[in-house]
Amino acid sequence: MSEKTNIYEIAQELGISTTTVSRAISGKGRLSEATRQRVLEYIASRNLDPCVRKRKYTDKKTGNILVTIPAEKDYALLPYFMEILSSVYDYCVIRGFQVMMAKTGANDIDALKTIISKHKVDGVVLTRTITDALDIKFLKERGVPFVAIGSYDDKTVSQVDVDQMSGCRDLTSILLRMGIRKIALFCADRTHVVTKSRLKGFLQAYEDNDLDFDPQMIFDGAGEVFKAEQLTEEMLKKGVECILCMDDNICINVLNTLRKNGVRVPQDIRIASFYNSQVLNEYYPPISCVDFDIKELGTMAARVLLEALDGEEKAGKITMGYNVILKESTK
Structure with a gap:
C-alpha cells in the first residue's frame, strides 16, 4: 500500500521547491527531464502517494x-x-x-x-x-x-x-382599479429572468382583481425601434386604452412613435413603464412607473x-x- 505524504515533505527531502515537485508530478510547466525523473524515482522508490493540493481560483x-x-x-x-x-x-x-x-x-x-x-x-x-x-x-x-x-x-x-414582481403587480392593479381594461403589454426578451418576474406580477394583478387577461395582448420584440413603432401603430388602430412597457427603452420607443403620429398622452392613450430611468424622467408628460434605486x-x-x-x-x-x-x- 502506498504511503500518504504531501509534496512539502518530498520537496524538503530533495532540497527543491514544492512548485518543482508539483510540476514533476503533473507533467505541466517548465522543468528539466532530469529533475522530473529524480522526483518520480524518489516517489516510486519509497512507494509514496503524494497529495497535490488543487489550486483554487x-x-x-x-x-x-x-x-x-x-x-x-x-x-x-x-x-x-x-x-x-x-x-x-x-x-x-x-x-x-x-x-x-x-x-x-x-x-x-x-x-x-x-x-x-x-x-x-x-x-x-x-x-x-x-x-x-x-x-x-x-x-x-x-x-x-x-x-x-x-x-x-x-x-x-x-x-x-428588486422585488420586480410586486412592483409590477402593484402598478398594474392601480391601472385596473382606475377602470382601464384594454391594456397591451410590450416586452423585449422573455428569456431574461427580470422580464419573467415582471410578467408574473402583471398577470398576478389580474388574478387579484378577478379579471381575465387576453394573452394575445402581450407583444415581444418592442426593444427594437422598428418593432415598437409597428406594434404601437397597431394598438392605436385597435383602440387600446393603455400600453404598459416592460422597461424604459421600450417606453421611449413607444413615446417617440406616438409623438411622430401626433397622438396625445394621456388624452388619446395612457402609457406606463415597469422601470423608470433618468432618460425617461426627461419626457413629457411625466410617465407613471415602478421606480427603484439603481x-x-x-x-x-x-x-x-x-x-x-x-x-x-x-x-x-x-x-x-x-x-x-x-x-x-x-x-
Missing part, C-alpha cells in the same frame, strides 16, 4: 473586478447598465480595486471565459440573469466568486434584486462581492424595495 489576487454587460446591439448603452457599471466602479475603486468590463450574450460568453482563464480578475458582477445562464454555470464550475444582479433559481448563487442596487452587488472576497460569502438573495409613482401619463 481565489488563491491568486489581482485587485481587479469584472462587470459584464449585454453584448446585444445597443443594450450596453441603456442607462440602467451604465448606472450599474458606474456604481460598482465607485464602490470598488475607493477600496483599492480596479474595474474591468466585458460584453456577454445569452449564447456567447467568450469574453468572460478569456478573462477568467487568464485570471485577470478576482470576482465578477453579472448585471442581468438569463434562464439557464451559461455565465453562471461557467463561473460556478471555475470556482470564481460572483454576484448576480437579478434573480436566479439557484440558492447557492449570491443575488441582489445606484443602490449596483453598490449592494459590489459590497456583497467584496465581502465574499474577504471570506464573508453568504449565498442567497438580497431583495430591495421599490416605489410605484403615478404621473400624468395615466390620468
Whole structure:
C-alpha cells in the first residue's frame, strides 16, 4: 500500500521547491527531464502517494473586478447598465480595486471565459440573469466568486434584486382599479429572468382583481425601434386604452412613435413603464412607473462581492424595495 505524504515533505527531502515537485508530478510547466525523473524515482522508490493540493481560483489576487454587460446591439448603452457599471466602479475603486468590463450574450460568453482563464480578475458582477445562464454555470464550475444582479433559481448563487414582481403587480392593479381594461403589454426578451418576474406580477394583478387577461395582448420584440413603432401603430388602430412597457427603452420607443403620429398622452392613450430611468424622467408628460434605486442596487452587488472576497460569502438573495409613482401619463 502506498504511503500518504504531501509534496512539502518530498520537496524538503530533495532540497527543491514544492512548485518543482508539483510540476514533476503533473507533467505541466517548465522543468528539466532530469529533475522530473529524480522526483518520480524518489516517489516510486519509497512507494509514496503524494497529495497535490488543487489550486483554487481565489488563491491568486489581482485587485481587479469584472462587470459584464449585454453584448446585444445597443443594450450596453441603456442607462440602467451604465448606472450599474458606474456604481460598482465607485464602490470598488475607493477600496483599492480596479474595474474591468466585458460584453456577454445569452449564447456567447467568450469574453468572460478569456478573462477568467487568464485570471485577470478576482470576482465578477453579472448585471442581468438569463434562464439557464451559461455565465453562471461557467463561473460556478471555475470556482470564481460572483454576484448576480437579478434573480436566479439557484440558492447557492449570491443575488441582489428588486422585488420586480410586486412592483409590477402593484402598478398594474392601480391601472385596473382606475377602470382601464384594454391594456397591451410590450416586452423585449422573455428569456431574461427580470422580464419573467415582471410578467408574473402583471398577470398576478389580474388574478387579484378577478379579471381575465387576453394573452394575445402581450407583444415581444418592442426593444427594437422598428418593432415598437409597428406594434404601437397597431394598438392605436385597435383602440387600446393603455400600453404598459416592460422597461424604459421600450417606453421611449413607444413615446417617440406616438409623438411622430401626433397622438396625445394621456388624452388619446395612457402609457406606463415597469422601470423608470433618468432618460425617461426627461419626457413629457411625466410617465407613471415602478421606480427603484439603481445606484443602490449596483453598490449592494459590489459590497456583497467584496465581502465574499474577504471570506464573508453568504449565498442567497438580497431583495430591495421599490416605489410605484403615478404621473400624468395615466390620468
